[in-house]
Amino acid sequence: MTDIDVLKQSKTIGIIGLGDMGLLYARRFTQAGWNVVGCDREEIFESNLIKYSNENFKLLLNGHHVSRISDYIIYSVEAANIDKIVKLYGASTKLGAIVGGQTSCKDPEIKAFEKYLPNDVEIISLHSLHGPKVDTTGQPLVIINHRGSENSLKFIKNLVSCLNSKLVELTADEHDKITADTQAVTHAAFLSMGVAWSKAKTYPWDTGKWIGGIENAKINISLRIYSNKWHVYAGLAITNPAAHKQVMQYAQSVTDLFTLMIENKQDELKERIYKAKNFVFGHLNEETNLLLDDSILQQYSLSKQPPGKVNPNSHLSLLAIVDSWYQLSIVPYDHMICSTPLFRIFLGVTEYLFCSPGLLDKAINDAINATEFRMDDLEFTIAARGWSDVISFGDFKLYQLEFERTQEFFSPMLNEANALAIGFNVETLSYKNLKLNVWDLGGQTSIRPYWRCYYANTAAVIFVVDSTDKERIDTASKELHLMLSEEELSDSALLVFANKQDQAGALSAAEVSKALNLVELKDRSWSIVASSAIKGEGLTEGLDWLIDVIKDEQL
Numbered sequence: 001m002t003d004i005d006v007l008k009q010s011k012t013i014g015i016i017g018l019g020d021m022g023l024l025y026a027r028r029f030t031q032a033g034w035n036v037v038g039c040d041r042e043e044i045f046e047s048n049l050i051k052y053s054n055e056n057f058k059l060l061l062n063g064h065h066v067s068r069i070s071d072y073i074i075y076s077v078e079a080a081n082i083d084k085i086v087k088l089y090g091a092s093t094k095l096g097a098i099v100g101g102q103t104s105c106k107d108p109e110i111k112a113f114e115k116y117l118p119n120d121v122e123i124i125s126l127h128s129l130h131g132p133k134v135d136t137t138g139q140p141l142v143i144i145n146h147r148g149s150e151n152s153l154k155f156i157k158n159l160v161s162c163l164n165s166k167l168v169e170l171t172a173d174e175h176d177k178i179t180a181d182t183q184a185v186t187h188a189a190f191l192s193m194g195v196a197w198s199k200a201k202t203y204p205w206d207t208g209k210w211i212g213g214i215e216n217a218k219i220n221i222s223l224r225i226y227s228n229k230w231h232v233y234a235g236l237a238i239t240n241p242a243a244h245k246q247v248m249q250y251a252q253s254v255t256d257l258f259t260l261m262i263e264n265k266q267d268e269l270k271e272r273i274y275k276a277k278n279f280v281f282g283h284l285n286e287e288t289n290l291l292l293d294d295s296i297l298q299q300y301s302l303s304k305q306p307p308g309k310v311n312p313n314s315h316l317s318l319l320a321i322v323d324s325w326y327q328l329s330i331v332p333y334d335h336m337i338c339s340t341p342l343f344r345i346f347l348g349v350t351e352y353l354f355c356s357p358g359l360l361d362k363a364i365n366d367a368i369n370a371t372e373f374r375m376d377d378l379e380f381t382i383a384a385r386g387w388s389d390v391i392s393f394g395d396f397k398l399y400q401l402e403f404e405r406t407q408e409f410f411s412p413m414l415n416e417a418n419a420l421a422i423g424f425n426v427e428t429l430s431y432k433n434l435k436l437n438v439w440d441l442g443g444q445t446s447i448r449p450y451w452r453c454y455y456a457n458t459a460a461v462i463f464v465v466d467s468t469d470k471e472r473i474d475t476a477s478k479e480l481h482l483m484l485s486e487e488e489l490s491d492s493a494l495l496v497f498a499n500k501q502d503q504a505g506a507l508s509a510a511e512v513s514k515a516l517n518l519v520e521l522k523d524r525s526w527s528i529v530a531s532s533a534i535k536g537e538g539l540t541e542g543l544d545w546l547i548d549v550i551k552d553e554q555l
């Protein structure tokens with residue numbers, strides 16, 4: 001038996017808080033063969049028994065029950081309540097157990113652990129730097145050994161190895177500093193954007209001036225934030241002392257830049273923005289590939305209208321992000337190893353504005369001359385100040401009210417924005433003694449920009465084509481070749497299923513192969529198999545081929 005098998009047989013993993021993240025952990029650990037117990041709030045135990053009846057972890061009544069029998073206990077609860085909840089269950093912690101948390105800010109979490117846990121309890125904490133709908137593979141997972149032995153650390157690393165995340169070892173202070181640096185200013189910007197649109201009673205995707213290019217990404221990010229739970233963002237901003245200062249700075253940068261705009265001080269505005277640009281993006285040169293480009297930005301669009309000409313816009317929200325980074329001496333690229341998926345898009349959008357030829361000068365020019373945007377910028381300035389006030393007062397209730405009011409305003413569109421995330425279903429398939437992590441990346445136009453977040457460490461791409469959809473086969477071909485041109489997929493095998501063969505008029509596998517130009521693929525193992533997912537035909541044939549190729553290439 002290997003070390004990890006011994007651990008799996010002897011250790012129990014306990015999860016307190018079976019919300020989005022807790023459930024994700026519980027399921028993944030169980031799937032990997034760990035013995036997992038968990039609880040949510042005691043008041044909803046009975047209904048949860050039904051809700052989780054098909055799960056393979058064991059639901060217990062409350063945190064006392066979990067704590068008494070678990071060797072590693074993870075508190076996956078709201079940051080605002082961590083003190084209260086650890087106080088409640090801490091004394092029940094099993095003798096010699098290890099305790100950790102999944103909250104986004106470690107300062108209150110570690111303080112609560114130190115205050116309420118018996119001294120013999122070790123503390124090793126975690127933070128997965130992504131939301132619950134994102135596949136864990138390749139994403140950063142912070143691990144904080146605050147009070148644990150080397151052996152215990154090994155145990156926790158063994159446990160989380162099934163997430164296939166990138167482990168980043170930090171102290172609690174380092175963690176809080178980095179998460180503030182990556183999330184405080186950017187979240188403040190996109191939260192404020194949502195508030196400004198809602199106060200102006202504007203759905204930006206319906207309004208000409210907000211359609212196209214960079215606006216698509218702004219709208220999309222903002223809606224994705226408002227699709228999540230309010231306490232996730234409140235916890236990040238309010239409980240993290242480093243975040244406070246940064247959100248204040250963001251509001252100040254917005255006000256300063258807006259003031260220069262309405263005073264018509266173009267030279268001063270330009271000087272200030274360029275200083276920030278040189279500080280943040282100075283290391284990029286003309287050859288550097290930007291993270292985003294026009295075609296990607298267009299695919300973020302939630303609008304039903306075609307993109308028109310590029311509209312005048314000061315992009316105050318983005319100018320202020322970069323100005324804040326400069327004022328706070330934050331170089332965002334330094335934190336890529338510890339970044340969330342949204343942060344990489346935030347950075348991509350600002351990079352696009354600051355480094356695409358001519359765009360920044362146009363924004364500065366519009367800031368002074370395109371007065372039709374002043375009203376929106378005013379609304380935005382007020383919104384940014386509003387968030388910074390709520391955060392500086394540390395008022396969770398007010399945060400919740402403002403967040404949920406804005407969320408309500410956007411609710412008609414949240415499902416569609418969320419479809420971006422729902423498109424990524426992760427399954428672990430066991431086939432012929434191999435475990436395959438399979439992501440089902442939805443094919444809708446709006447989801448395609450996100451495919452590239454999943455390319456790292458991909459052994460094979462399975463491309464499923466609707467063989468009856470002759471109209472879109474050219475698009476499928478274009479997207480396939482575009483995807484395969486990505487560096488990170490250069491060694492991946494390709495299996496194409498010419499699906500829906502059960503339907504009349506379906507193209508044959510040979511016809512699909514021709515339409516997709518598969519013969520053009522050089523230096524890549526590929527195969528195409530006729531299939532009918534409904535009848536289950538062709539699937540084993542395809543997977544058999546795939547397994548042989550992956551085995552050969554990975555040996």
Ligand SMILES: NC(=O)C1=CN([C@@H]2O[C@H](COP(=O)(O)OP(=O)(O)OC[C@H]3O[C@@H](n4cnc5c(N)ncnc54)[C@H](OP(=O)(O)O)[C@@H]3O)[C@@H](O)[C@H]2O)C=CC1
Pocket residue numbers: 016017018019020021022039040041042063076077078079081085102103104127128129130131132228229231232235236
């Ligand atoms: N969502 C995200 O994108 C990420 C979140 N995080 C962090 O992870 C933590 C959990 O977040 P997330 O899963 O999204 O939030 P959820 O609200 O989905 O989960 C928290 C869960 O804890 C439950 N809970 C509250 N009190 C108790 C208690 N006394 N005993 C047991 N369970 C309790 C809550 O129940 P109820 O709702 O009924 O109160 C809820 O089900 C937070 O600290 C968050 O900041 C970290 C990374 C990403």
Ligand SMILES: O=C(O)C(=O)Cc1ccc(O)cc1
Pocket residue numbers: 103104128129130131183225232236340341342343
């Ligand atoms: O990617 C983001 O910024 C998110 O909004 C998701 C998120 C929220 C909280 C975290 O602690 C980590 C990730």
